[in-house]
Amino acid sequence: MRRSAVRSATVSSVMALPLILGAYAISFAATEQPAAPLAVPSAVLPTTAGGVPKTVGTKATLPMPIRVPPQAFRSGEDATRSAAPEPGEKQDRPDRAYGAFQRGYYLTALALATRRAQQNDPAAQTLLGVLYERGIGVDQDVAKSASWYALAAARGDAQAAYRLGLYHLLGSGVPRDEAKAAELFEQASKSGLAGATYNLGVLHMEGTGIERDPAKALALFKQAATDGDQDAQYALAQAYLEEDSVQRDERLGAFWMGRAARGGHVAAQVYYGIMRYNGTGVEPDKKDAAQWFQRAATSGNPVAMNRLARLYAYGEGVGHDALEAATWHLIARATGISDLRLDGYVESLDAETRTKAAERAAQWTGSIGPGTQAQAPATPAQ
Structure with a gap:
């Protein structure tokens, strides 16, 4: 093992x-x-x-x-x-x-x-x-x-x-x-x-x-x-x-x-x-999978955040939600999880959604700024 x-x-x-x-x-x-x-x-x-x-x-x-x-x-x-x-x-x-x-x-x-x-x-x-x-x-x-x-x-x-x-x-x-x-x-x-x-x-x-x-x-x-x-x-x-x-x-x-x-x-x-x-x-059961990822993500697990972002991006097990997908992806990436496909997904979103996602992610991490994360660079944010 x-x-x-x-x-x-x-x-x-x-x-x-x-004593x-x-x-x-x-x-x-x-x-x-x-x-x-x-x-x-x-x-x-x-x-x-x-x-x-x-x-x-x-x-x-x-x-x-x-x-x-x-x-x-x-x-x-x-x-x-x-x-x-x-x-x-x-x-x-x-x-x-x-x-x-x-x-x-x-x-x-x-x-x-x-x-x-x-x-x-x-x-x-x-x-x-x-x-x-x-x-x-x-x-x-x-x-x-x-x-x-x-x-x-x-x-x-x-x-x-x-x-x-x-x-x-x-x-x-x-x-x-x-x-x-x-x-x-x-x-x-x-x-x-x-x-x-x-x-x-x-x-x-x-x-x-x-x-x-x-x-x-x-x-x-x-x-x-x-x-x-x-x-x-x-x-x-x-x-x-x-x-x-x-x-x-x-x-x-x-x-x-x-x-x-x-x-x-x-x-x-x-x-x-x-x-x-x-x-x-x-x-x-993709719906049940999404619920487990949600529980682990809210506990701070970056892998769960990444998996949850994918499900929201593609509407698997949960309804499609671009804002949720972008938010969880940015939070996960701030911890060092790289996902080029989601980087591209976030970059394809409209500016308003990207900015709102970055603001929401910043509330979680305290370190994500909309000027950097919303651009979704290919390398993990430091």
């Missing part, structure tokens, strides 16, 4: 069809004002550009097609269900620390979690790992984060094992050790963490830190996909659609691509739209 087959949304893959702290008050002190609550559970991974850890989005740019987990806490635990402690209640339970975290009382969460972590509570140790990883209530310290994750992982916490595995994969806060990363992913996978199962499959597919075993990788992708992991569903679909593959099955490929698309996986939406257009593994 190509490496791109298990990558998250990228233009190229789709185009190929694709001991000072004393803190244990109750909500009147002087502590809650910070704006973070979007939790939203895992962030420190990168090491320039040797300085920094936070990125819920997905991370990694040297491997590894995906950061959608949860930052224990496997199967929805942190949003935790209630924040109220004055007078017993306040040293782990769920109360999570509740304080959810409410934005980060110093309180830190104090509650520290107290429990010192009593070897793995959930509290994992929360401390998150706090130090993200620099919430304390200075960001990836090494301390890793140490807390290590303690929690040793006591069976799946999320801690997963995050420590990511650290070892990157060499962030701990020595780079791909074999250790694979071991930790496997530990988390056995606890039912679908994201860990998917990433373990990627390591098996690439032979990183573990024996290369495409068959094992496929089995892991299927396991994670069945558990609802969208990246795994996308990877599994691409595996079934791989040219000249012994497991090629267009019907199953369409099934899993559709599952990922319906779950919100943008690259899968583009891929599934192409499959619906061509009738690959499913009945051809």
Whole structure:
């Protein structure tokens, strides 16, 4: 399988069809004002550009097609269900620390979690790992984060094992050790963490830190996909659609691509739209294809923008609309998608339509001027 087959949304893959702290008050002190609550559970991974850890989005740019987990806490635990402690209640339970975290009382969460972590509570140790990883209530310290994750992982916490595995994969806060990363992913996978199962499959597919075993990788992708992991569903679909593959099955490929698309996986939406257009593994339906391209285009995918522009230009699956076609083409081209046929189409339109399309595109990109884009040069706009 190509490496791109298990990558998250990228233009190229789709185009190929694709701690001991000072004393803190244990109750909500009147002087502590809650910070704006973070979007939790939203895992962030420190990168090491320039040797300085920094936070990125819920997905991370990694040297491997590894995906950061959608949860930052224990496997199967929805942190949003935790209630924040109220004055007078017993306040040293782990769920109360999570509740304080959810409410934005980060110093309180830190104090509650520290107290429990010192009593070897793995959930509290994992929360401390998150706090130090993200620099919430304390200075960001990836090494301390890793140490807390290590303690929690040793006591069976799946999320801690997963995050420590990511650290070892990157060499962030701990020595780079791909074999250790694979071991930790496997530990988390056995606890039912679908994201860990998917990433373990990627390591098996690439032979990183573990024996290369495409068959094992496929089995892991299927396991994670069945558990609802969208990246795994996308990877599994691409595996079934791989040219000249012994497991090629267009019907199953369409099934899993559709599952990922319906779950919100943008690259899968583009891929599934192409499959619906061509009738690959499913009945051809250009109207449905247009709807998938529309969803992905409004999410910012440039390939979907280009495909949608084509449909509007030729009235396939949607009514012919020159303004929509020109607008989506200009937006896509501003991202680097070249389409000489659509360039010519836009150039053939009347000046009023070209100008209006350029103005609409400028509202999207913030950088397209009618004097440049409306002329539709043959090379992509920079």
